[in-house]
Structures are given as structure tokens and as C-alpha cells.
Amino acid sequence: MTTAHELTKNQALVFNTLSRAEGPLSAYTILDQLRGDGFRAPLQVYRALEKLLDYGMVHRLESINAFVACAHPHNHSHNHGMIAFAICEKCGQVSEFSDDVITQRVREWTSQNGFKQTKTTIEIRGVCAACGTA
């Protein structure tokens, strides 16, 4: 859905935690940051994340088991393109971008091979510009 979503209390707490964070957070780190707000169990975090992922407001980074708030908060649909993430292993910074050529190329492979794609993960690990020159 592209419309705005009324977040429940827990969803809002988790989303705000991710939005304020410098970089991606693990579910358990989110849990720890929300202990003061009454969170006591992982499931409270995972359930909120599930909805936020549905809404496109949060992304899951598969290669580091962490979650990050979407960098394009007013365009959660990303125009139907696939999203790529560049993750700095030094500072944790995540850059989110969408590339039409890559999207097109993946679609070509899947259509040629009769593969019905549901979700695609593109994650680039490395060192960001700031950390590389430091």
C-alpha cells in the first residue's frame, strides 16, 4: 500500500526507534531500547517489524540480520523498482538506491526462466567513502 498508515503504539515505537538510529538495528537492539516503554519480549518487536515491512516503511537487511527505516519515507513503493543497499562495515551507514537497469535485467532473467519473483535482495557490503578516506 502507498497510503499513509495509522501505526499502533508498538509499531510507532519500533518505527521511531529505527528512524532515530544512525544505522540498522537488530530486533534485539530495538527491544533493549524499548524496555523503558514496556517492551519485554522479542515478539513485540518482530510483530511490529512485520507490519512495518508490509507497509514498506522499514527494510530488512538479510546479510546482517538487521532492520533499517526506509530512506524514502514519502515513496514507500519505490516506483516498483528493486532496491539495493550499500552497507558500510566500518560505520554501519546504509545507502539505499534503486537502479532501473538492474531491475530490468533481473526481470529479463526471471521471465526467460519462467521464475515468478516475489522478493529480491541486493546488498553490497564494503566500506563507505567517509570511512575509506579516514
Next chain:
Amino acid sequence: MTTAHELTKNQALVFNTLSRAEGPLSAYTILDQLRGDGFRAPLQVYRALEKLLDYGMVHRLESINAFVACAHPHNHSHNHGMIAFAICEKCGQVSEFSDDVITQRVREWTSQNGFKQTKTTIEIRGVCAACGTA
């Protein structure tokens, strides 16, 4: 390295297990299959996998926490291109392919953004042709 590798006993056991498997296996599934060969602890599997990953003989699928034998056993270097995986969520089949355009496109983004890439994950989840028509 592109040269052949002398595998140790444990490495060979793990590699053979993955080679014989229909699809990707988790480390703990590998462990269970090797109990009869004296494997008792996860670390025996993870240590072997680490080497096999180094050698390029095995790939890790980040989005499903599983490992698969390389589909191109005689070209472990993959010609320096990035590797993409299409993973069927019905039957587990994994198709491995390399796309020069995608590789080039990722390189363009990283060089334009001063990002020093070390490893890139491209994983397409969905349903394969065989399962889609079944």
C-alpha cells in the same frame, strides 16, 4: 584462488554433503547428516564451510541462512562477476547465474559513491518454472 584445493577430511565431508543435496542446506542439517561420520558440534561444520566459501566452492544464501555447492565447479572464480541466485520457495531449487550488466551497474554506483565493495549479495526469491506450472 582458482587452483584445485586439497580438502581436509571435514571439508570434504561437508562439500560432498552439499554436492549431493538437491538444494541448499543449513549448517545444522549438514551437521545432522554427518553425525554418522563423527561430527558432533556445529563448529565442525562452520569451520569447513568457512574454507569452502574462501575457495569459492560453496555459496552462502543470506536470505535463507543456508549453503549450496557452487553450480560451476570448474570455474570457482566466476570470471570476477557478481553472482545472483534465484531461490524457489516451493522446491528449494537454486539457480546460479552471473550477469555482466548487473555487475557493471553495481560497479558504477560504487565508484560514483566512493564505496569500496567487498562482497555483494543478489538473491531472488520466488517460484521456479517447474513449481509454477505444477
Next chain:
DNA sequence: TGACTAATGTAATAACATCACATATCGAGA
């Protein structure tokens, strides 16, 4: 009201991965 759905709370458990430390194996070089 009652029936239904979505959200929440909580404990327990499962699944995935690493740490710490001891032991073994093998080859290069004195």
C-alpha cells in the same frame, strides 16, 4: 449484546552462529 478481527503480553523453545580452550596433525628448517 455477541461474534469477529487485529493487536498485545508472556513464556518457552527453536534455529543459527561463535567463543574459549584443549588437542592433534603436518611441514619447514635447525
Next chain:
DNA sequence: TCTCGATATGTGATGTTATTACATTAGTCA
């Protein structure tokens, strides 16, 4: 041959990530 260092292995404990199961609460709509 002996010694040393590098690599590989064995094992238990621990750390980290995610889900199952069940009970409860809160809103929605005949």
C-alpha cells in the same frame, strides 16, 4: 630427528536471532 609454528580438529558453553503456543485485550460491526 627434533622443535617450532601454522593449520586443523574436538568439545562444551555461550551468544544471537526468530518462532511457537497460548492467553488476554481492544476495537468493529451486525
